[in-house]
Amino acid sequence: MRDLNAIATIAYRDVLKFLRDPSRIIGAIIFPLVFVGVLGGSFQANLGKTAGFNFLTFIFTGVLLQTMFQSSSLGIVSLLEDRDNDFSQEIFISPISRYAIIFGKIVGESVVALFQGIAVIAFGLVAGVPLTVASLVALTPALIIACLLGGAFGVICLSLFSSQRAANQLFPMVFLPQFFLAGVFNPIRKLPLPLDILSHLAPMRYAVDLGRAVFYAGKPEYPLVVSDTPFLNLAVIAAMFAVFLVAGTTLFVRNERNK
Amino acid sequence: MVNLTMPAPAPEVEELAGARHTSSPLIVVDNLVKRYKKADVNAVDGISFAVPAGSLFALLGPNGAGKTTTISILTTTLAPTSGDVIIAGHDVARSAAAVRREVGIIFQKPSLDLNLTAEENIRLHATLYGLYPFRPAFQFMPQRYQQQVRELGEVLGIAGELTKKVKTFSGGMKRKLEIVRSLLHQPKVLFLDEPTTGLDPDSRQNLWEYLRRVRHEHDTTIFLTTHYLEEAEEADDVCIMNHGSIVAHGTPAQIKAELVQDYLLIDADSRQQLRDELNLMQLSYEETPIFKIRMDGSRTMHQILRDIETPLTVVQTHTPTLEDAYLAIVRDNHA
Numbered sequence: 001m002r003d004l005n006a007i008a009t010i011a012y013r014d015v016l017k018f019l020r021d022p023s024r025i026i027g028a029i030i031f032p033l034v035f036v037g038v039l040g041g042s043f044q045a046n047l048g049k050t051a052g053f054n055f056l057t058f059i060f061t062g063v064l065l066q067t068m069f070q071s072s073s074l075g076i077v078s079l080l081e082d083r084d085n086d087f088s089q090e091i092f093i094s095p096i097s098r099y100a101i102i103f104g105k106i107v108g109e110s111v112v113a114l115f116q117g118i119a120v121i122a123f124g125l126v127a128g129v130p131l132t133v134a135s136l137v138a139l140t141p142a143l144i145i146a147c148l149l150g151g152a153f154g155v156i157c158l159s160l161f162s163s164q165r166a167a168n169q170l171f172p173m174v175f176l177p178q179f180f181l182a183g184v185f186n187p188i189r190k191l192p193l194p195l196d197i198l199s200h201l202a203p204m205r206y207a208v209d210l211g212r213a214v215f216y217a218g219k220p221e222y223p224l225v226v227s228d229t230p231f232l233n234l235a236v237i238a239a240m241f242a243v244f245l246v247a248g249t250t251l252f253v254r255n256e257r258n259k
Numbered sequence: 260m261v262n263l264t265m266p267a268p269a270p271e272v273e274e275l276a277g278a279r280h281t282s283s284p285l286i287v288v289d290n291l292v293k294r295y296k297k298a299d300v301n302a303v304d305g306i307s308f309a310v311p312a313g314s315l316f317a318l319l320g321p322n323g324a325g326k327t328t329t330i331s332i333l334t335t336t337l338a339p340t341s342g343d344v345i346i347a348g349h350d351v352a353r354s355a356a357a358v359r360r361e362v363g364i365i366f367q368k369p370s371l372d373l374n375l376t377a378e379e380n381i382r383l384h385a386t387l388y389g390l391y392p393f394r395p396a397f398q399f400m401p402q403r404y405q406q407q408v409r410e411l412g413e414v415l416g417i418a419g420e421l422t423k424k425v426k427t428f429s430g431g432m433k434r435k436l437e438i439v440r441s442l443l444h445q446p447k448v449l450f451l452d453e454p455t456t457g458l459d460p461d462s463r464q465n466l467w468e469y470l471r472r473v474r475h476e477h478d479t480t481i482f483l484t485t486h487y488l489e490e491a492e493e494a495d496d497v498c499i500m501n502h503g504s505i506v507a508h509g510t511p512a513q514i515k516a517e518l519v520q521d522y523l524l525i526d527a528d529s530r531q532q533l534r535d536e537l538n539l540m541q542l543s544y545e546e547t548p549i550f551k552i553r554m555d556g557s558r559t560m561h562q563i564l565r566d567i568e569t570p571l572t573v574v575q576t577h578t579p580t581l582e583d584a585y586l587a588i589v590r591d592n593h594a
Binding site (some may be wrong): 040 | 295296334335336337338356357359360362364366367368370372373375379380383384387388389392393395424436468548
């Protein structure tokens with residue numbers, strides 16, 4: 001009970017902090033908009049005819065899921081900096097389990113990511129992405145799953161990076177390749193073997209592919225944009241989530257106290 | 260060098276201390292060692308001390324002496340390499356959660372969310388410690404909580420500003436808010452890691468008045484690290500650390516008495532006449548160039564001044580502060 005209370009408190013704080021920080025809100029919305037608007041728009045205008053599917057929609061779905069994944073990852077990693085600064089210090093010395101802290105953080109950052117998702121969806125509607133209420137309802141669980149996987153991925157990063165400085169330097173290396181390996185902007189149905197192997201190692205791939213499988217279900221372009229079955233994606237996501245969370249939290253707690 | 264590690268207190272002092280703290284120690288640190296990974300030397304090197312319940316304990320020392328490492332271990336955020344720490348009957352290494360329930364901590368860097376209101380910062384603490392069930396707004400919180408927060412607001416003089424973001428508060432006010440918050444769960448010990456660093460003198464004094472009241476009203480044990488020696492003057496016990504070890508331990512009076520003597524500074528137009536007279540009186544002195552007479556207890560300042568017939572142009576007395584003692588100890592330790 002105490003832990004549930006703590007999880008709710010930690011999650012609530014993350015959401016409140018996000019909503020009270022206008023610069024963070026703007027930053028969180030701008031990047032997806034640039035990706036969808038500029039990349040999606042230009043790809044569609046130049047390559048759309050030959051691809052056999054609408055590039056704007058393809059990139060929109062990719063960026064939406066990538067935003068969920070990445071936002072919750074980054075939110076978790078911010079613990080590195082926060083544990084010496086703000087209220088996070090207070091959280092770390094409170095009499096609650098470390099697992100409750102990590103879990104509360106994942107829940108909070110997931111809600112923050114979903115807020116950003118609403119902005120991306122709103123822009124998608126304006127840009128003419130064919131979104132229906134039904135497709136959005138169907139997408140919601142996939143978005144939540146992307147957030148949770150991103151959060152768990154953040155926990156494993158948290159346990160491996162020693163400082164925020166290290167995180168800032170290494171994060172682009174962890175994320176940028178994943179954009180392409182996960183097929184956020186580019187189709188990855190056909191890849192040379194080495195790239196295919198790397199692509200299958202990228203956690204973001206499964207979140208993006210699962211979301212697309214839901215969004216494109218029953219549409220003619222499904223075989224062109226979706227790589228694996230939703231069941232395979234779900235199974236891999238579940239396994240990665242469990243491993244990242246347990247190993248990451250254990251390592252993080254150990255590193256914290258045994259400096 | 261005077262070895263002050265384990266000073267044998269005069270019997271009457273011991274009795275006084277015993278009368279002041281009747282209960283058993285609340286904090287017991289026994290041969291605590293911390294060596295950081297990849298470090299060649301121990302950051303904390305086998306320190307031992309006890310803090311009686313209800314007392315004000317000050318841990319002093321230069322930067323890098325091991326104060327923050329010690330406080331981090333005592334508050335369970337860092338694991339010790341070896342040794343035992345017992346707080347309120349709980350072992351910090353084995354029952355961290357139990358220890359956390361009994362302690363409140365004020366960190367060196369403020370631990371408030373600046374974009375949240377004062378009340379929200381308090382609420383997060385209260386629900387994190389399981390004092391109240393979590394509710395997303397003040398109005399939904401239990402009546403008892405609302406009442407408590409209003410009272411705290413009045414104590415701090417910010418009753419009207421509880422709903423303002425903390426970033427609009429002054430440094431001193433933020434510190435007070437942190438202390439108020441840390442007392443919500445009624446900790447037995449309040450740890451303060453350099454709480455007044457960065458505050459202006461007025462805020463510092465104000466904060467201390469508040470801390471004195473807290474001690475008086477809640478009988479909270481206070482464990483303090485500080486750079487401001489005058490803040491440690493009112494401590495019941497002072498430990499001075501250097502290079503990870505305790506180099507002096509005792510009441511401020513004991514430490515001062517052991518290390519620095521009172522002295523009298525005098526001068527006269529006719530220095531030769533004064534010199535002759537002092538020699539005649541068999542007083543030892545230094546000429547700096549004015550005459551510095553160390554008080555060794557054989558004669559009082561009054562007796563000395565009364566006996567001198569040479570017309571004096573300068574008369575100054577010097578009583579050592581804890582700062583004098585501290586500097587003497589730390590410098591001696593460096594040499």
